[in-house]
Amino acid sequence: MKIAIIGTGYVGLVSGADFASRGHEVICVDIHEARIEGLKKGVMPISEVGLPELVAAGVRAGRLEFSTDSLSAIAEAEIVFCCVGTPLGEDGRADCAMIYEVARTFGRAITKPTVLVNKSTVPVGTAVKCEEIINNELKNRKIPDSRPDPFFSVVSNPEFLSQGTAVRDTANPSRLIIGSDDAWAIGQMESVNASFIAAGVPKVIMSRASAELAKCAANAFLATKISFINEIANLCEKVGANVDDIAASMGLDKRIGPAFLNAGIGYGGGCIPKDTAALIATGQDVGYEFKILPAVQAVNEAQRQILYTKLVEFMPERAGKRIAVWGLAFKPGTDDVRSAPSLQIVEKLLADGAEVIAYDPTAQKNAATLLPQLEFADSPVAAVKEADALLICTEWPEFAKLGLAGIAEVMRGKLVLDGRGVYRNGKRPDDVKYWTVGC
Ligand SMILES: NC(=O)c1ccc[n+]([C@@H]2O[C@H](COP(=O)([O-])OP(=O)(O)OC[C@H]3O[C@@H](n4cnc5c(N)ncnc54)[C@H](O)[C@@H]3O)[C@@H](O)[C@H]2O)c1
Numbered sequence: 001m002k003i004a005i006i007g008t009g010y011v012g013l014v015s016g017a018d019f020a021s022r023g024h025e026v027i028c029v030d031i032h033e034a035r036i037e038g039l040k041k042g043v044m045p046i047s048e049v050g051l052p053e054l055v056a057a058g059v060r061a062g063r064l065e066f067s068t069d070s071l072s073a074i075a076e077a078e079i080v081f082c083c084v085g086t087p088l089g090e091d092g093r094a095d096c097a098m099i100y101e102v103a104r105t106f107g108r109a110i111t112k113p114t115v116l117v118n119k120s121t122v123p124v125g126t127a128v129k130c131e132e133i134i135n136n137e138l139k140n141r142k143i144p145d146s147r148p149d150p151f152f153s154v155v156s157n158p159e160f161l162s163q164g165t166a167v168r169d170t171a172n173p174s175r176l177i178i179g180s181d182d183a184w185a186i187g188q189m190e191s192v193n194a195s196f197i198a199a200g201v202p203k204v205i206m207s208r209a210s211a212e213l214a215k216c217a218a219n220a221f222l223a224t225k226i227s228f229i230n231e232i233a234n235l236c237e238k239v240g241a242n243v244d245d246i247a248a249s250m251g252l253d254k255r256i257g258p259a260f261l262n263a264g265i266g267y268g269g270g271c272i273p274k275d276t277a278a279l280i281a282t283g284q285d286v287g288y289e290f291k292i293l294p295a296v297q298a299v300n301e302a303q304r305q306i307l308y309t310k311l312v313e314f315m316p317e318r319a320g321k322r323i324a325v326w327g328l329a330f331k332p333g334t335d336d337v338r339s340a341p342s343l344q345i346v347e348k349l350l351a352d353g354a355e356v357i358a359y360d361p362t363a364q365k366n367a368a369t370l371l372p373q374l375e376f377a378d379s380p381v382a383a384v385k386e387a388d389a390l391l392i393c394t395e396w397p398e399f400a401k402l403g404l405a406g407i408a409e410v411m412r413g414k415l416v417l418d419g420r421g422v423y424r425n426g427k428r429p430d431d432v433k434y435w436t437v438g439c
Pocket of ligand 1: 006010011012029070083098119120121159160270271
Protein backbone atom coordinates (compact mmCIF):
# COMPACT_ATOMS: atom_id res chain seq x y z
CA MET A 1 0.00 0.00 0.00
CA LYS A 2 1.01 3.68 -0.35
CA ILE A 3 1.75 5.00 3.12
CA ALA A 4 2.57 8.49 4.40
CA ILE A 5 4.16 8.72 7.84
CA ILE A 6 3.96 12.14 9.49
CA GLY A 7 6.76 12.68 12.02
CA THR A 8 10.14 10.95 11.84
CA GLY A 9 10.89 10.44 15.55
CA TYR A 10 11.18 7.17 17.45
CA VAL A 11 7.72 6.00 16.37
CA GLY A 12 7.43 7.44 12.85
CA LEU A 13 10.86 6.65 11.47
CA VAL A 14 10.99 3.12 12.85
CA SER A 15 7.41 2.34 11.73
CA GLY A 16 8.05 3.80 8.28
CA ALA A 17 11.23 1.78 7.77
CA ASP A 18 9.49 -1.37 9.04
CA PHE A 19 6.49 -0.89 6.70
CA ALA A 20 8.92 -0.43 3.79
CA SER A 21 10.61 -3.72 4.71
CA ARG A 22 7.17 -5.38 4.36
CA GLY A 23 6.80 -4.27 0.74
CA HIS A 24 4.78 -1.07 1.22
CA GLU A 25 5.66 2.19 -0.54
CA VAL A 26 6.46 4.64 2.26
CA ILE A 27 7.12 8.36 2.42
CA CYS A 28 8.23 9.74 5.79
CA VAL A 29 7.52 13.43 6.32
CA ASP A 30 8.79 15.89 8.92
CA ILE A 31 8.66 19.66 9.39
CA HIS A 32 12.22 19.51 10.74
CA GLU A 33 14.12 20.27 7.51
CA ALA A 34 17.59 19.37 8.82
CA ARG A 35 16.22 15.99 9.95
CA ILE A 36 14.88 15.22 6.46
CA GLU A 37 18.05 16.48 4.76
CA GLY A 38 20.06 14.21 7.09
CA LEU A 39 17.82 11.21 6.42
CA LYS A 40 18.22 11.71 2.65
CA LYS A 41 21.99 11.38 3.24
CA GLY A 42 21.60 8.37 5.55
CA VAL A 43 22.13 10.31 8.82
CA MET A 44 19.85 8.97 11.57
CA PRO A 45 18.22 11.61 13.81
CA ILE A 46 17.85 9.12 16.68
CA SER A 47 19.89 6.24 18.02
CA GLU A 48 18.21 2.82 17.79
CA VAL A 49 19.88 -0.54 17.24
CA GLY A 50 19.36 -1.78 13.66
CA LEU A 51 17.72 1.44 12.44
CA PRO A 52 20.46 2.63 10.02
CA GLU A 53 20.47 -0.77 8.31
CA LEU A 54 16.65 -0.96 8.09
CA VAL A 55 16.40 2.57 6.67
CA ALA A 56 19.22 1.94 4.17
CA ALA A 57 17.53 -1.28 2.98
CA GLY A 58 14.22 0.53 2.43
CA VAL A 59 15.89 3.35 0.49
CA ARG A 60 17.91 0.87 -1.62
CA ALA A 61 14.75 -1.04 -2.48
CA GLY A 62 13.13 2.23 -3.64
CA ARG A 63 10.31 1.84 -1.12
CA LEU A 64 11.33 4.47 1.47
CA GLU A 65 11.53 8.20 0.78
CA PHE A 66 11.80 11.36 2.88
CA SER A 67 10.15 14.73 2.40
CA THR A 68 9.04 17.94 4.11
CA ASP A 69 6.01 18.25 1.82
CA SER A 70 3.16 16.79 3.84
CA LEU A 71 0.42 18.01 1.47
CA SER A 72 1.80 16.02 -1.48
CA ALA A 73 2.68 12.99 0.64
CA ILE A 74 -0.85 12.80 2.09
CA ALA A 75 -2.50 13.42 -1.28
CA GLU A 76 -0.62 10.43 -2.75
CA ALA A 77 -1.19 8.06 0.19
CA GLU A 78 -3.95 5.51 0.83
CA ILE A 79 -3.21 5.52 4.53
CA VAL A 80 -1.54 8.20 6.67
CA PHE A 81 0.09 7.47 10.04
CA CYS A 82 0.27 10.42 12.40
CA CYS A 83 3.38 9.94 14.59
CA VAL A 84 4.00 13.47 15.85
CA GLY A 85 4.76 14.33 19.47
CA THR A 86 2.13 14.87 22.17
CA PRO A 87 4.27 16.46 24.91
CA LEU A 88 3.07 17.15 28.41
CA GLY A 89 1.35 20.53 28.49
CA GLU A 90 1.70 22.93 31.42
CA ASP A 91 -1.68 21.87 32.81
CA GLY A 92 -0.62 18.19 32.98
CA ARG A 93 -2.61 17.33 29.87
CA ALA A 94 -1.10 15.96 26.66
CA ASP A 95 -0.59 18.83 24.23
CA CYS A 96 -2.28 17.70 20.99
CA ALA A 97 -1.52 20.84 18.96
CA MET A 98 0.77 18.90 16.59
CA ILE A 99 -1.87 16.18 16.08
CA TYR A 100 -4.51 18.78 15.20
CA GLU A 101 -2.10 20.44 12.77
CA VAL A 102 -1.69 17.09 11.00
CA ALA A 103 -5.50 16.68 10.89
CA ARG A 104 -5.79 20.15 9.30
CA THR A 105 -3.15 19.29 6.69
CA PHE A 106 -4.88 15.95 6.05
CA GLY A 107 -8.21 17.78 5.46
CA ARG A 108 -6.50 20.17 3.03
CA ALA A 109 -4.65 17.44 1.17
CA ILE A 110 -6.84 14.40 0.50
CA THR A 111 -8.28 13.92 -2.94
CA LYS A 112 -9.48 10.31 -2.59
CA PRO A 113 -10.66 8.02 0.23
CA THR A 114 -7.84 8.01 2.80
CA VAL A 115 -7.46 6.73 6.37
CA LEU A 116 -5.77 8.86 9.05
CA VAL A 117 -4.26 6.64 11.74
CA ASN A 118 -3.23 8.13 15.09
CA LYS A 119 -0.19 6.15 16.23
CA SER A 120 0.76 8.91 18.66
CA THR A 121 -0.40 8.56 22.27
CA VAL A 122 -3.44 10.81 22.61
CA PRO A 123 -6.17 11.55 25.16
CA VAL A 124 -9.66 10.13 24.78
CA GLY A 125 -11.65 12.12 22.25
CA THR A 126 -8.72 13.04 19.99
CA ALA A 127 -10.00 11.00 17.02
CA VAL A 128 -13.39 12.72 17.26
CA LYS A 129 -11.70 16.15 17.40
CA CYS A 130 -9.52 15.24 14.37
CA GLU A 131 -12.66 14.25 12.48
CA GLU A 132 -14.23 17.66 13.21
CA ILE A 133 -11.09 19.46 12.03
CA ILE A 134 -10.96 17.43 8.81
CA ASN A 135 -14.68 17.99 8.09
CA ASN A 136 -14.17 21.76 8.54
CA GLU A 137 -11.27 21.73 6.10
CA LEU A 138 -13.29 19.73 3.57
CA LYS A 139 -16.15 22.24 3.94
CA ASN A 140 -13.72 25.14 3.31
CA ARG A 141 -12.44 23.37 0.20
CA LYS A 142 -16.04 22.96 -1.00
CA ILE A 143 -15.45 19.28 -1.81
CA PRO A 144 -18.69 18.25 -3.59
CA ASP A 145 -21.23 16.12 -1.71
CA SER A 146 -20.89 13.63 -4.57
CA ARG A 147 -17.43 12.67 -3.25
CA PRO A 148 -16.87 8.95 -2.57
CA ASP A 149 -18.35 7.81 0.72
CA PRO A 150 -16.55 7.25 3.03
CA PHE A 151 -14.01 9.89 2.00
CA PHE A 152 -11.91 9.59 5.13
CA SER A 153 -11.81 7.83 8.46
CA VAL A 154 -9.81 8.44 11.63
CA VAL A 155 -8.46 5.33 13.39
CA SER A 156 -6.71 5.05 16.74
CA ASN A 157 -3.76 2.63 16.59
CA PRO A 158 -1.56 3.22 19.65
CA GLU A 159 2.08 2.21 19.45
CA PHE A 160 3.75 0.18 22.20
CA LEU A 161 7.41 0.09 21.14
CA SER A 162 10.13 0.74 23.73
CA GLN A 163 13.05 3.04 23.01
CA GLY A 164 16.28 1.09 22.87
CA THR A 165 14.51 -1.88 21.27
CA ALA A 166 12.28 0.09 18.90
CA VAL A 167 13.23 -1.78 15.71
CA ARG A 168 12.76 -5.22 17.28
CA ASP A 169 9.52 -4.20 19.01
CA THR A 170 8.06 -2.75 15.81
CA ALA A 171 8.84 -5.93 13.89
CA ASN A 172 7.40 -8.10 16.68
CA PRO A 173 4.55 -6.15 18.27
CA SER A 174 2.81 -7.58 21.33
CA ARG A 175 -0.59 -6.62 19.92
CA LEU A 176 -2.23 -4.71 17.10
CA ILE A 177 -4.91 -2.37 18.44
CA ILE A 178 -7.37 -1.08 15.85
CA GLY A 179 -9.63 1.56 17.33
CA SER A 180 -12.45 2.08 14.85
CA ASP A 181 -16.06 1.15 14.15
CA ASP A 182 -15.73 1.80 10.41
CA ALA A 183 -15.57 -1.46 8.41
CA TRP A 184 -13.73 0.15 5.49
CA ALA A 185 -11.05 1.68 7.74
CA ILE A 186 -10.67 -1.59 9.67
CA GLY A 187 -10.18 -3.37 6.31
CA GLN A 188 -7.47 -0.87 5.30
CA MET A 189 -5.74 -1.38 8.66
CA GLU A 190 -5.90 -5.15 8.20
CA SER A 191 -4.38 -4.83 4.71
CA VAL A 192 -1.49 -2.60 5.77
CA ASN A 193 -0.82 -4.88 8.75
CA ALA A 194 -1.43 -8.15 6.87
CA SER A 195 2.07 -9.55 7.51
CA PHE A 196 1.74 -8.98 11.27
CA ILE A 197 -1.68 -10.63 11.36
CA ALA A 198 -0.37 -13.58 9.30
CA ALA A 199 2.49 -13.95 11.80
CA GLY A 200 -0.04 -14.33 14.61
CA VAL A 201 0.20 -10.91 16.25
CA PRO A 202 -3.00 -10.60 18.33
CA LYS A 203 -5.39 -8.17 16.63
CA VAL A 204 -7.82 -6.39 18.91
CA ILE A 205 -10.57 -4.27 17.41
CA MET A 206 -12.22 -1.82 19.79
CA SER A 207 -13.79 1.61 19.92
CA ARG A 208 -11.59 4.61 19.33
CA ALA A 209 -12.07 5.80 22.91
CA SER A 210 -10.97 2.39 24.25
CA ALA A 211 -7.91 2.33 21.98
CA GLU A 212 -6.93 5.85 23.05
CA LEU A 213 -7.24 4.88 26.71
CA ALA A 214 -5.53 1.48 26.28
CA LYS A 215 -2.13 3.06 25.68
CA CYS A 216 -2.18 5.49 28.62
CA ALA A 217 -3.51 2.73 30.89
CA ALA A 218 -0.60 0.43 29.89
CA ASN A 219 2.04 3.08 30.56
CA ALA A 220 0.44 4.17 33.85
CA PHE A 221 0.49 0.52 34.95
CA LEU A 222 4.21 0.26 34.12
CA ALA A 223 4.79 3.44 36.15
CA THR A 224 2.92 1.78 39.02
CA LYS A 225 5.15 -1.31 38.83
CA ILE A 226 8.29 0.85 38.93
CA SER A 227 7.12 2.96 41.87
CA PHE A 228 5.98 -0.18 43.69
CA ILE A 229 9.36 -1.91 43.44
CA ASN A 230 11.09 1.35 44.41
CA GLU A 231 9.06 1.49 47.61
CA ILE A 232 10.00 -2.15 48.30
CA ALA A 233 13.65 -1.14 47.66
CA ASN A 234 13.41 1.65 50.22
CA LEU A 235 12.04 -0.81 52.74
CA CYS A 236 14.81 -3.32 51.88
CA GLU A 237 17.42 -0.73 52.76
CA LYS A 238 15.89 -0.33 56.22
CA VAL A 239 15.58 -4.04 57.00
CA GLY A 240 18.77 -5.29 55.33
CA ALA A 241 17.07 -7.21 52.50
CA ASN A 242 18.10 -7.20 48.82
CA VAL A 243 15.53 -5.86 46.36
CA ASP A 244 16.97 -7.87 43.45
CA ASP A 245 16.17 -11.13 45.25
CA ILE A 246 12.66 -9.95 45.94
CA ALA A 247 12.11 -8.70 42.36
CA ALA A 248 13.45 -12.00 40.96
CA SER A 249 11.09 -13.98 43.13
CA MET A 250 8.12 -11.74 42.29
CA GLY A 251 8.98 -11.92 38.59
CA LEU A 252 8.80 -15.72 38.59
CA ASP A 253 5.12 -15.43 39.44
CA LYS A 254 3.36 -15.60 36.04
CA ARG A 255 0.64 -13.28 37.33
CA ILE A 256 3.27 -10.56 37.90
CA GLY A 257 6.13 -11.11 35.40
CA PRO A 258 9.70 -9.81 35.71
CA ALA A 259 9.53 -6.65 33.57
CA PHE A 260 9.64 -3.19 35.13
CA LEU A 261 10.75 -4.48 38.52
CA ASN A 262 14.25 -2.97 38.46
CA ALA A 263 14.61 -0.75 41.50
CA GLY A 264 16.42 2.50 40.85
CA ILE A 265 16.15 6.26 40.81
CA GLY A 266 12.75 6.43 39.17
CA TYR A 267 11.24 6.50 35.71
CA GLY A 268 11.71 9.21 33.09
CA GLY A 269 11.58 9.51 29.30
CA GLY A 270 9.09 11.03 26.91
CA CYS A 271 6.24 8.59 27.53
CA ILE A 272 5.66 7.07 30.98
CA PRO A 273 5.63 10.33 33.00
CA LYS A 274 3.54 12.11 30.36
CA ASP A 275 1.02 9.31 29.87
CA THR A 276 0.54 8.86 33.63
CA ALA A 277 -0.11 12.60 34.04
CA ALA A 278 -2.41 12.61 31.01
CA LEU A 279 -4.48 9.76 32.44
CA ILE A 280 -4.93 11.61 35.73
CA ALA A 281 -5.97 14.73 33.77
CA THR A 282 -8.44 12.73 31.67
CA GLY A 283 -10.02 11.47 34.89
CA GLN A 284 -10.25 15.00 36.28
CA ASP A 285 -11.90 16.23 33.08
CA VAL A 286 -14.78 13.81 33.63
CA GLY A 287 -14.94 14.08 37.42
CA TYR A 288 -12.93 10.95 38.28
CA GLU A 289 -10.06 11.38 40.76
CA PHE A 290 -7.45 8.62 40.47
CA LYS A 291 -6.14 7.57 43.88
CA ILE A 292 -3.31 5.24 42.83
CA LEU A 293 -1.66 7.33 40.14
CA PRO A 294 -0.90 10.52 42.12
CA ALA A 295 0.81 8.25 44.70
CA VAL A 296 2.81 6.59 41.90
CA GLN A 297 3.95 10.04 40.75
CA ALA A 298 4.83 11.15 44.30
CA VAL A 299 6.92 8.00 44.89
CA ASN A 300 8.73 8.62 41.62
CA GLU A 301 9.46 12.27 42.40
CA ALA A 302 10.95 11.29 45.77
CA GLN A 303 12.93 8.45 44.17
CA ARG A 304 14.49 10.83 41.65
CA GLN A 305 15.94 12.85 44.58
CA ILE A 306 17.46 9.85 46.38
CA LEU A 307 20.87 9.78 44.71
CA TYR A 308 21.52 13.47 45.29
CA THR A 309 20.28 13.27 48.90
CA LYS A 310 22.66 10.36 49.56
CA LEU A 311 25.56 12.29 48.06
CA VAL A 312 24.81 15.24 50.36
CA GLU A 313 24.92 12.83 53.34
CA PHE A 314 28.33 11.47 52.30
CA MET A 315 29.69 14.78 50.98
CA PRO A 316 28.16 17.78 52.76
CA GLU A 317 30.41 20.24 50.87
CA ARG A 318 30.39 19.68 47.12
CA ALA A 319 31.82 22.96 45.79
CA GLY A 320 35.07 22.28 43.93
CA LYS A 321 34.62 18.49 44.17
CA ARG A 322 35.01 16.46 41.01
CA ILE A 323 31.92 14.29 40.51
CA ALA A 324 31.67 11.72 37.73
CA VAL A 325 28.22 10.85 36.38
CA TRP A 326 27.77 7.65 34.42
CA GLY A 327 24.68 7.56 32.23
CA LEU A 328 22.53 10.47 31.08
CA ALA A 329 19.87 8.71 28.97
CA PHE A 330 16.64 7.97 30.83
CA LYS A 331 17.33 4.28 30.23
CA PRO A 332 19.98 2.16 28.45
CA GLY A 333 19.76 1.66 24.70
CA THR A 334 18.55 5.15 23.84
CA ASP A 335 19.99 8.64 23.32
CA ASP A 336 16.84 10.21 24.78
CA VAL A 337 17.27 12.44 27.83
CA ARG A 338 13.66 13.67 28.10
CA SER A 339 12.74 13.75 31.82
CA ALA A 340 15.89 11.75 32.63
CA PRO A 341 16.62 11.67 36.38
CA SER A 342 20.32 12.28 35.56
CA LEU A 343 19.71 15.82 34.31
CA GLN A 344 17.99 16.92 37.51
CA ILE A 345 20.93 15.55 39.52
CA VAL A 346 23.55 17.17 37.29
CA GLU A 347 21.77 20.55 37.52
CA LYS A 348 21.89 20.39 41.32
CA LEU A 349 25.58 19.44 41.36
CA LEU A 350 26.45 22.30 39.03
CA ALA A 351 24.44 24.69 41.23
CA ASP A 352 26.49 23.42 44.21
CA GLY A 353 29.67 24.46 42.42
CA ALA A 354 30.85 20.89 41.78
CA GLU A 355 32.93 20.01 38.74
CA VAL A 356 30.77 17.45 36.90
CA ILE A 357 32.18 15.11 34.26
CA ALA A 358 29.62 12.93 32.55
CA TYR A 359 29.83 9.91 30.31
CA ASP A 360 27.06 8.32 28.26
CA PRO A 361 27.66 6.16 25.17
CA THR A 362 24.88 7.81 23.10
CA ALA A 363 23.13 10.65 24.94
CA GLN A 364 25.94 13.20 25.34
CA LYS A 365 24.87 15.24 22.31
CA ASN A 366 21.27 15.55 23.49
CA ALA A 367 22.36 16.33 27.07
CA ALA A 368 24.77 19.03 25.80
CA THR A 369 21.92 20.92 24.14
CA LEU A 370 20.08 21.10 27.50
CA LEU A 371 23.11 21.59 29.77
CA PRO A 372 25.79 23.35 27.70
CA GLN A 373 28.01 23.88 30.77
CA LEU A 374 28.31 20.12 31.41
CA GLU A 375 31.72 18.54 30.71
CA PHE A 376 31.93 15.17 28.98
CA ALA A 377 34.49 12.38 29.01
CA ASP A 378 35.01 10.05 26.09
CA SER A 379 34.98 6.87 28.19
CA PRO A 380 33.62 5.78 31.59
CA VAL A 381 37.17 5.36 32.90
CA ALA A 382 38.18 8.86 31.74
CA ALA A 383 35.13 10.25 33.57
CA VAL A 384 36.13 8.74 36.94
CA LYS A 385 39.82 9.67 36.74
CA GLU A 386 40.67 11.73 39.86
CA ALA A 387 36.94 11.93 40.72
CA ASP A 388 35.87 12.38 44.33
CA ALA A 389 32.66 10.46 43.73
CA LEU A 390 30.88 8.49 41.03
CA LEU A 391 27.10 8.61 40.55
CA ILE A 392 25.53 5.95 38.32
CA CYS A 393 22.29 7.17 36.70
CA THR A 394 21.75 4.73 33.80
CA GLU A 395 22.46 0.99 33.80
CA TRP A 396 24.36 0.72 30.50
CA PRO A 397 25.70 -2.88 30.28
CA GLU A 398 29.25 -1.64 29.65
CA PHE A 399 29.39 -0.22 33.20
CA ALA A 400 28.82 -3.60 34.84
CA LYS A 401 31.62 -5.10 32.72
CA LEU A 402 34.21 -2.66 34.10
CA GLY A 403 34.14 -3.91 37.68
CA LEU A 404 34.42 -1.68 40.74
CA ALA A 405 38.02 -2.49 41.66
CA GLY A 406 39.55 -0.99 38.50
CA ILE A 407 37.27 2.03 38.74
CA ALA A 408 38.16 2.77 42.34
CA GLU A 409 41.86 2.59 41.51
CA VAL A 410 41.74 5.68 39.29
CA MET A 411 39.38 7.67 41.53
CA ARG A 412 40.62 10.20 44.09
CA GLY A 413 37.74 9.56 46.48
CA LYS A 414 36.35 6.04 46.70
CA LEU A 415 32.67 6.98 46.90
CA VAL A 416 30.32 5.17 44.49
CA LEU A 417 26.59 5.88 44.61
CA ASP A 418 24.84 3.45 42.34
CA GLY A 419 21.37 4.66 41.39
CA ARG A 420 20.61 1.62 39.25
CA GLY A 421 22.02 -1.30 41.21
CA VAL A 422 24.71 -2.02 38.58
CA TYR A 423 27.08 -3.35 41.27
CA ARG A 424 24.40 -4.34 43.77
CA ASN A 425 25.31 -8.02 43.70
CA GLY A 426 28.95 -7.88 42.57
CA LYS A 427 32.18 -8.09 44.56
CA ARG A 428 33.22 -4.75 46.03
CA PRO A 429 36.71 -3.75 47.20
CA ASP A 430 36.90 -2.98 50.95
CA ASP A 431 38.15 0.58 50.48
CA VAL A 432 35.15 1.59 48.31
CA LYS A 433 32.32 3.42 50.06
CA TYR A 434 29.36 2.03 48.15
CA TRP A 435 25.67 2.77 48.34
CA THR A 436 22.83 1.57 46.14
CA VAL A 437 19.05 1.61 46.11
CA GLY A 438 17.44 -1.38 47.77
CA CYS A 439 19.99 -3.23 49.85
N1 LIG B 1 9.16 7.28 21.91
C1 LIG B 1 8.51 6.20 22.31
O1 LIG B 1 9.07 5.27 22.88
C2 LIG B 1 7.04 6.08 22.03
C3 LIG B 1 6.43 4.81 22.13
C4 LIG B 1 5.07 4.71 21.87
C5 LIG B 1 4.33 5.85 21.59
N2 LIG B 1 4.94 7.06 21.55
C6 LIG B 1 4.11 8.23 21.22
O2 LIG B 1 4.26 8.48 19.83
C7 LIG B 1 4.26 9.89 19.55
C8 LIG B 1 5.57 10.28 18.88
O3 LIG B 1 6.63 10.00 19.78
P1 LIG B 1 8.15 10.11 19.33
O4 LIG B 1 8.95 9.73 20.52
O5 LIG B 1 8.35 9.39 18.04
O6 LIG B 1 8.25 11.70 19.08
P2 LIG B 1 9.49 12.54 18.53
O7 LIG B 1 9.40 13.85 19.20
O8 LIG B 1 10.73 11.74 18.58
O9 LIG B 1 9.13 12.73 16.98
C9 LIG B 1 8.06 13.50 16.51
C10 LIG B 1 8.43 14.11 15.17
O10 LIG B 1 7.27 14.73 14.63
C11 LIG B 1 7.70 15.87 13.90
N3 LIG B 1 6.54 16.75 13.65
C12 LIG B 1 5.87 17.54 14.53
N4 LIG B 1 4.85 18.16 13.90
C13 LIG B 1 4.88 17.77 12.60
C14 LIG B 1 4.08 18.05 11.46
N5 LIG B 1 3.04 18.89 11.51
N6 LIG B 1 4.40 17.46 10.29
C15 LIG B 1 5.45 16.62 10.21
N7 LIG B 1 6.25 16.30 11.24
C16 LIG B 1 5.95 16.87 12.44
C17 LIG B 1 8.78 16.47 14.78
O11 LIG B 1 9.61 17.36 14.08
C18 LIG B 1 9.51 15.20 15.25
O12 LIG B 1 10.57 14.87 14.38
C19 LIG B 1 4.03 10.56 20.91
O13 LIG B 1 2.65 10.74 21.09
C20 LIG B 1 4.53 9.52 21.91
O14 LIG B 1 3.91 9.64 23.16
C21 LIG B 1 6.27 7.21 21.73
